[in-house]
Amino acid sequence: xxxxxxxxxxxxxxxxxxxxxxxxxxxxxxxxxxxxxxxxxxxxxxxxxxxxxxxxxxxxxxxxxxxxxxxxxxxxxxxxxxxxxxxxxxxxxxxxxxxxxxxxxxxxxxxxxxxxxxxxxxxxxxxxxxxxxxxxxxxxxxxxxxxxxxxxxxxxxxxxxxxxxxxxxxxxxxxxxxxxxxxxxxxxxxxxxxxxxxxxxxxxxxxxxxxxxxxxxxxxxxxxxxxxxxxxxxxxxxxxxxx
Ligand SMILES: NC(=O)c1ccc[n+]([C@@H]2O[C@H](COP(=O)([O-])OP(=O)(O)OC[C@H]3O[C@@H](n4cnc5c(N)ncnc54)[C@H](O)[C@@H]3O)[C@@H](O)[C@H]2O)c1
Numbered sequence: 001x002x003x004x005x006x007x008x009x010x011x012x013x014x015x016x017x018x019x020x021x022x023x024x025x026x027x028x029x030x031x032x033x034x035x036x037x038x039x040x041x042x043x044x045x046x047x048x049x050x051x052x053x054x055x056x057x058x059x060x061x062x063x064x065x066x067x068x069x070x071x072x073x074x075x076x077x078x079x080x081x082x083x084x085x086x087x088x089x090x091x092x093x094x095x096x097x098x099x100x101x102x103x104x105x106x107x108x109x110x111x112x113x114x115x116x117x118x119x120x121x122x123x124x125x126x127x128x129x130x131x132x133x134x135x136x137x138x139x140x141x142x143x144x145x146x147x148x149x150x151x152x153x154x155x156x157x158x159x160x161x162x163x164x165x166x167x168x169x170x171x172x173x174x175x176x177x178x179x180x181x182x183x184x185x186x187x188x189x190x191x192x193x194x195x196x197x198x199x200x201x202x203x204x205x206x207x208x209x210x211x212x213x214x215x216x217x218x219x220x221x222x223x224x225x226x227x228x229x230x231x232x233x234x235x236x237x238x239x240x241x242x243x
Contacts (some may be wrong), residue, residue: 006030008085019090021213025210035132036073137178139183142185189207
């Protein structure tokens, strides 16, 4: 299996929850990390924690809802570490609100963090991956990427958009050996987002998101000769890894 030591990953939403777990798993593989999040203090703690354990993590505070700020953070990441092996766009917000109460500002914030940032981050890494002749684009999706849910009109729209974007990136990436996939947790996760949104019965079943991270390590090794154009299930991939 390919050694990921020294390979560079961008992970968004790395201050907590699933993104924090992915960052820890990648650091354990010896990967160099650009960690992006809007929560400055918490992100600095994560980077300090990983660097104290011998890691190489650069915290980049960014509002991924803001186009110029996203472009600035991406440029900083690439200037620092060079060509990423993998981009994991995991950051998202879920504003649980009936459509009648959802404002344009709510809509734009949710759609921009999930979808606009996917476009801008991919745009930033694409030329470098093309030149390198390989890369892996990973967009964290959800059941909301294929189904509708009450009070999730913006979130569902953006996650459905990610699925379409991934399919196009997989097709355009193939001649450049760039893989593109979405991945859905596939299991109830114990994260701050879940603490806010899960009913009590799901809180009985939730698992530590670290259990889902083997799937993300698997994806860091992909290029277009491997898995691409797929909607993957992190729980299945982590608990039944391909031989
Ligand atoms: N929690 C679940 O049950 C669940 C289910 C399906 C899919 N997901 C998806 O998994 C991913 C991780 O979810 P989680 O539960 O860890 O969420 P979380 O809310 O616990 O963490 C999300 C992270 O994204 C960051 N973020 C939010 N807005 C940002 C912005 N504007 N700029 C930069 N960073 C920003 C947050 O600060 C946070 O650190 C998301 O894409 C989510 O949609 C979660």
